[in-house]
Amino acid sequence: MKNILVAGGTDGLGLEIVKLLIEDTSNHVIVLGRNPEKLKSIIGKIDFYKIDVSNEVEVENFEKSFQVQLDILIISVGIFGHGKIEDFTFAQIRNSLEVNLLGHMFLTKALFSQLLPGSRVISINSMSGINATKERSLLCAAKWGLRGFYNALSEEWKGRNIMITQIFPGFFDSEYMDKVGIPKDKGKAIKKELIAKQIVGVCNLPDNVYLPEIQIKNISYT
Ligand SMILES: NC(=O)c1ccc[n+]([C@@H]2O[C@H](COP(=O)([O-])OP(=O)(O)OC[C@H]3O[C@@H](n4cnc5c(N)ncnc54)[C@H](OP(=O)(O)O)[C@@H]3O)[C@@H](O)[C@H]2O)c1
Numbered sequence: 001m002k003n004i005l006v007a008g009g010t011d012g013l014g015l016e017i018v019k020l021l022i023e024d025t026s027n028h029v030i031v032l033g034r035n036p037e038k039l040k041s042i043i044g045k046i047d048f049y050k051i052d053v054s055n056e057v058e059v060e061n062f063e064k065s066f067q068v069q070l071d072i073l074i075i076s077v078g079i080f081g082h083g084k085i086e087d088f089t090f091a092q093i094r095n096s097l098e099v100n101l102l103g104h105m106f107l108t109k110a111l112f113s114q115l116l117p118g119s120r121v122i123s124i125n126s127m128s129g130i131n132a133t134k135e136r137s138l139l140c141a142a143k144w145g146l147r148g149f150y151n152a153l154s155e156e157w158k159g160r161n162i163m164i165t166q167i168f169p170g171f172f173d174s175e176y177m178d179k180v181g182i183p184k185d186k187g188k189a190i191k192k193e194l195i196a197k198q199i200v201g202v203c204n205l206p207d208n209v210y211l212p213e214i215q216i217k218n219i220s221y222t
Helices: 012-023 036-045 056-065 090-114 137-156 192-203
Strands: 002-007 027-033 047-050 070-075 115-124 163-169 213-216
Touching (some): 002 012, 012 027, 012 192, 027 036, 070 192, 090 137
Parallel strands (some): 002 027, 027 047, 163 213
């Protein structure tokens, strides 16, 4: 049995990953997020913790109460940000970094002591963590920061046998952009099922195989 925690597993790619993981009934899947109502159809098959990852106090309380030793931690939390720097409010700038960067750091720190030797951390980053694109300054800042954070942790954890895989997808078909009022035609989007399958593939790799990073480019947008 594998204990797998999916943060941001209530919607989009994270939910797709959760649905695939529960098909293997030997997995114990734990979902962390803010909106359990999105999980109605699978609620008996998972454990759920209601947490806003950008809230330090909530993450700290979770750290104190959560006692499950993890084989895999997947963090798929994210909010989109698009626009010119002069048009963002200070609150939007802060919120983007709190959710897209600090929240991932809080959670990784909080769950570190529960990560078993040989476990995997799978970070859902973005092509915005590799490329710098106009009007993506908030997202690029957070995603480049996230890449730096996990690159450094990969070095720090070498002796601990914890493998970090960073996933860098291009545009895929979730409601991520629509949620912030930027609807985008999904005709040329990558199907999120395809990305979820790659991630579940990483979860099922043999213990002696390590994939540090995977880029999944959408060549319609490069
Ligand atoms: N869609 C794309 O084209 C695309 C491309 C490249 C990378 N990505 C990345 O892929 C990841 C997943 O995105 P997605 O497209 O699947 O978006 P999504 O459908 O909007 O899902 C985002 C998830 O993050 C959770 N979340 C947001 N803020 C949170 C918070 N403060 N605390 C806890 N959970 C929070 C959401 O939960 P709630 O139910 O609580 O809102 C939801 O489960 C993100 O890291 C995103 O940056 C997306």
